[in-house]
Amino acid sequence: MTFSAKGIVFIQVLLYAFFAFSGPLVNAQPIDESALEKRIIPDLIARLDTPNIRDAAYDLGALGTLAKPAVPAIVKHLDPAPPDIRRSLLVALGQIGGKPEELLPVFIRYLRDPDRGVRHSAADAICLLGPSGAPAVP
Numbered sequence: 789m790t791f792s793a794k795g796i797v798f799i800q801v802l803l804y805a806f807f808a809f810s811g812p813l814v815n816a817q818p819i820d821e822s823a824l825e826k827r828i829i830p831d832l833i834a835r836l837d838t839p840n841i842r843d844a845a846y847d848l849g850a851l852g853t854l855a856k857p858a859v860p861a862i863v864k865h866l867d868p869a870p871p872d873i874r875r876s877l878l879v880a881l882g883q884i885g886g887k888p889e890e891l892l893p894v895f896i897r898y899l900r901d902p903d904r905g906v907r908h909s910a911a912d913a914i915c916l917l918g919p920s921g922a923p924a925v926p
Contacts, residue, residue, distance in 0.1 A: 862884075895914045
């Protein structure tokens, strides 16, 4: 049985999530978060430059705050992307979070996007900032 690179990364993310959020296991080894930083997140960032950009955005968003090193790459890919990809990238940014002073201007810019779905994703991302998103409210 062979797996594609996308499948392998998905399995790695799934296993990480399972062990990170489950209770203690007998003889369980701690998860090596440096493996995420050194291998998995860079692989997902590289996938942003492929036709699988939406899947990469989804996987990065699923990692939440662990994927913060990917935020600049995600922001870079927003402008040339079609609306469906912009929606996925904005959702990922909202799930990952980061410094509100860096993310809020990005989200506010996409509140004026011609695509209704992109505007909705930007608004959702602002909500995920919590009280830090208050400056975006008129």
